Amino acid sequence: MAEATGTFEVTSWNEEAYHEREGEPKLTRASGDQRFIGDIEGQGFVTWLMCYSPDGAARFVGLNRVEGRLAGRSGSFIIESLGDHDGKSSKGSWAVVAGSGSADLAAISGTGSFDAPGGPKVSYRLEYRLD
Numbered sequence: 001m002a003e004a005t006g007t008f009e010v011t012s013w014n015e016e017a018y019h020e021r022e023g024e025p026k027l028t029r030a031s032g033d034q035r036f037i038g039d040i041e042g043q044g045f046v047t048w049l050m051c052y053s054p055d056g057a058a059r060f061v062g063l064n065r066v067e068g069r070l071a072g073r074s075g076s077f078i079i080e081s082l083g084d085h086d087g088k089s090s091k092g093s094w095a096v097v098a099g100s101g102s103a104d105l106a107a108i109s110g111t112g113s114f115d116a117p118g119g120p121k122v123s124y125r126l127e128y129r130l131d
Contacts, residue, residue, distance in 0.1 A: 001110065001127045004070060006038015010120040015050070026052040034064075040126070042068010046081075056087035063097075071130060075105030083114070090116040094126060107131055 015030035027050070034044030048062035060083050067076035078100035083092020094112040101108040110128030 001129055002071065004039035004112075004124075004126040004128060006036065006040055006124060008034040008036045008040075008044060008122050008124060010122070011035050025054075028052065034122075036066065036068060036124075038124075040066060040068060040070050040124070042066060048081075050085075058085040059083075060085065060090075060092070070105060070108075070128070073104035073130065075101060075103030075108075077101040077105050077108045079112075081114070089118050090114075090122075094124070096126075096128065105130065 011033045013032040015028050017026055017028045019027040030048040030050060032046050034046060036042050036044055044064050044066045046062050046064040048060045050058045050060040052058045062081040064079040064081060065076060066079060078097040079094045080097050081092050081094055083090055092114055094114065096108055096110045098109065108128055108130055110126050112124060112126035114122050114124045116122040
């Protein structure tokens with residue numbers, strides 16, 4: 001497997017609660033745009049579902065459409081994400097959704113992780129295959 005590393009910057013963010021009651025976890029839906037730099041060059045478009053505990057920590061799941069270039073190839077693919085936010089920073093895991101690749105990235109598969117220490121810049125690592 002090859003490895004891609006780099007950063008992405010969150011360039012827009014919108015989050016709205018869809019369930020919020022006293023004494024219960026808050027549920028939100030968030031969406032945002034990202035700019036990938038490094039081994040992946042391009043744009044990301046993500047939607048998250050988030051569950052916040054009263055202390056501000058959260059568990060989240062999301063789907064991220066990445067379009068751009070990887071290993072000299074152009075196309076797009078979908079990443080499934082699962083992560084935790086401790087109130088200050090976020091960490092999570094990635095899995096490329098099988099069959100989601102397009103164009104030169106049609107056969108992509110892989111898994112990875114991301115680390116967001118706070119602020120709009122996030123580091124990523126993706127182990128992938130393009131066969």
